[in-house]
Amino acid sequence: MKQLLLSLRGVKRIYTSGEQKIEVLHGIDLDIYKGELVAIIGASGSGKSTLMNILGCLDKPSEGSYEIDGVSTQTLYSDQLAALRRNYFGFIFQRYHLLTHLNASSNVEIPAIYAGTGNQERRENSRKLLERLGLGDKTEHLPSQLSGGQQQRVSIARALMNGGQVILADEPTGALDTKSGKEVLGILKELHANGHTVILVTHDPSIAAHANRVIEIRDGNVISDVTKTSEEQETDSTQTDGQELHGNIFEQNLIRSFGATFLRFKEAFKMAWIAMVTHRMRTLLTMLGIIIGIMAVVSVVALGNGASQKVTNDISAIGTNTISIYPGKDWGDMRANKIQTLKVNDLDALKYQDYVDGVSPTVQTGATFHYDSFEASGRISGVSEQFIKVKGLKLANGRFFDEEHVKNIAQVVVLDQNTREKFFPYEDPIGKVILLGSLPCVVIGVLEKQESPFGGQDNLEVYIPYTSAIARITGSRYLSSITVKVKDGWSNAVAEQLITNFLTIRHGAKDVFTNSSDTILKTIQKTTGTMTLLVSCIAVISLIVGGIGVMNIMLVSVTERTKEIGIRMAVGARKSDILQQFLIEAILVCLIGGFLGIMCSYGVSIIFSLFVQSMSMVFSPLSIVAAVTCSTLIGVVFGYIPAKNAAKLDPIDALARE
Ligand code: ADP
Ligand code: MG
Numbered sequence: 001m002k003q004l005l006l007s008l009r010g011v012k013r014i015y016t017s018g019e020q021k022i023e024v025l026h027g028i029d030l031d032i033y034k035g036e037l038v039a040i041i042g043a044s045g046s047g048k049s050t051l052m053n054i055l056g057c058l059d060k061p062s063e064g065s066y067e068i069d070g071v072s073t074q075t076l077y078s079d080q081l082a083a084l085r086r087n088y089f090g091f092i093f094q095r096y097h098l099l100t101h102l103n104a105s106s107n108v109e110i111p112a113i114y115a116g117t118g119n120q121e122r123r124e125n126s127r128k129l130l131e132r133l134g135l136g137d138k139t140e141h142l143p144s145q146l147s148g149g150q151q152q153r154v155s156i157a158r159a160l161m162n163g164g165q166v167i168l169a170d171e172p173t174g175a176l177d178t179k180s181g182k183e184v185l186g187i188l189k190e191l192h193a194n195g196h197t198v199i200l201v202t203h204d205p206s207i208a209a210h211a212n213r214v215i216e217i218r219d220g221n222v223i224s225d226v227t228k229t230s231e232e233q234e235t236d237s238t239q240t241d242g243q244e245l246h247g248n249i250f251e252q253n254l255i256r257s258f259g260a261t262f263l264r265f266k267e268a269f270k271m272a273w274i275a276m277v278t279h280r281m282r283t284l285l286t287m288l289g290i291i292i293g294i295m296a297v298v299s300v301v302a303l304g305n306g307a308s309q310k311v312t313n314d315i316s317a318i319g320t321n322t323i324s325i326y327p328g329k330d331w332g333d334m335r336a337n338k339i340q341t342l343k344v345n346d347l348d349a350l351k352y353q354d355y356v357d358g359v360s361p362t363v364q365t366g367a368t369f370h371y372d373s374f375e376a377s378g379r380i381s382g383v384s385e386q387f388i389k390v391k392g393l394k395l396a397n398g399r400f401f402d403e404e405h406v407k408n409i410a411q412v413v414v415l416d417q418n419t420r421e422k423f424f425p426y427e428d429p430i431g432k433v434i435l436l437g438s439l440p441c442v443v444i445g446v447l448e449k450q451e452s453p454f455g456g457q458d459n460l461e462v463y464i465p466y467t468s469a470i471a472r473i474t475g476s477r478y479l480s481s482i483t484v485k486v487k488d489g490w491s492n493a494v495a496e497q498l499i500t501n502f503l504t505i506r507h508g509a510k511d512v513f514t515n516s517s518d519t520i521l522k523t524i525q526k527t528t529g530t531m532t533l534l535v536s537c538i539a540v541i542s543l544i545v546g547g548i549g550v551m552n553i554m555l556v557s558v559t560e561r562t563k564e565i566g567i568r569m570a571v572g573a574r575k576s577d578i579l580q581q582f583l584i585e586a587i588l589v590c591l592i593g594g595f596l597g598i599m600c601s602y603g604v605s606i607i608f609s610l611f612v613q614s615m616s617m618v619f620s621p622l623s624i625v626a627a628v629t630c631s632t633l634i635g636v637v638f639g640y641i642p643a644k645n646a647a648k649l650d651p652i653d654a655l656a657r658e
Contacts, residue, residue, distance in 0.1 A: 086572020090159025116260030149180025289546025294597025304532030378460030382469025398445030566654030586639020594631025
């Protein structure tokens, strides 16, 4: 009993090109039974390929119905049609349509990849099929290394990969020499003998003569349909080799196990990788934008971090918890020099406040220093014995003056490094007497050089007891400033407020202002933060430009590879498979680009450290995580449109492109 397999009723196919509508098939009625070997013949342009594409679900009828095993194709989703192409039909094209960058074995495996067959099984099957078709020694060859006949045999193996219940061969011998053509025909007949249903399109009557049934098409109409009598048939069409139509082909392919999904993802990843490696130059150029963008972002953030860390360190070196008290209302108070509001007794009063750890006045005046034949002008700071503690300074040699010196208005002096270098370049200054203006003082110590971003690095500064400065030099009882070291555990802001209140009450008016080193620190951190933000913005712009570059290249890539997409769809790739492949490709390009960008940024930091000793780039894990996330996002965002375009293609349109 013959089993109806494919059934066309009133099928029309109308192509629209612009305003024009061309009807290529004019209402075809056709039934094809299981196990038949059908030849469709007709002149070139009669509509054979159009009919074949409809039969193979690559194309849809414009009108009429097409039922497969009783199921109307109109009711099927595109994924179900893909499943049919993948598992049920096996397409053989005149021009083979192999993927040029994959070897024979990999080409054969493609339908199985989309079907979710395991690695091992897939490789085994493809090897067996190629062996069966006499290509056992050619599995690693690229299509370009194979003859036409061999390529066609690879494409037959591909058609059989998932079973190939119904073999659709569109002029399979058309591009082959006679000998290879005969071989291919022989294979098709063998497949028929093994139970496959074979539909063969040809314009050669001698080839058609091998079929049990010959259908002739002319100008889109079936003009004859001749079946040989059963005696004439060479084989029993009921014979099968276990390739029964699976229970329900549609349902089976809707089941998606996690394993199969993962496998398809893995394969899509592999294919994306192969595509990238095959087009190395293009991939690298695409990456360039991302590499530069990511490198810029990471480097700038690292540089900003390094800068703010350095500034922070420098400031902590000065002693973070100090508050300076100045006479006047604020910086730049013109009368500040004349305002004489800070007095020595303020100093004594402050000393006993809870929050004060140490306190030192500063009485400043300029003078010319003399020693031996040297002469230079510098600054004299009259300070207390606590100054060195309050300011967090260190002695290079000698000692600082003590309470006794202060009390006794001693003529002792501690030099800074600049002064020492100026006056005592080759000798030990301790014990020498230097003239500060007209005041001779004994050098008792030298301070270490102070690393500070704030001025005063080049001028000479010496420290004497403030009592000496007042009594022996300035003659005034007023102080230039008072510096308070805040006790640990007290916040600067609170201490600042308390000092202001305390002195306001003492003086009966607010005639001083304070400045906390903490606020300086914060201001500087804020400034470097702003800088980082600014440069990061520029870097982000370059990232976006890079992303657009990726999108452009991917769009070109999709156009360039339309044929590949068509082939993949013809052998059963779902739209989602295509989307996935191109998306993965875009993400991979961006991720690898991002990784290279981070590497380059490390390279930059190494070069930077060779030239700039005083600070280094500090990489924060956060900026690196952000960079990686960023490049992935660029891949997704800018890869989506091209990938979507690729997936939207109609299989038949894609295949038609060269
Ligand atoms: P055959 O395979 O028998 O040589 P085809 O089925 O390829 O013929 O084409 C049948 C007719 O349909 C031809 O006249 C061809 O020009 C036309 N045709 C095929 N594809 C398209 C298309 N995409 N758009 C417009 N016309 C087409
Ligand atoms: Mg054709």
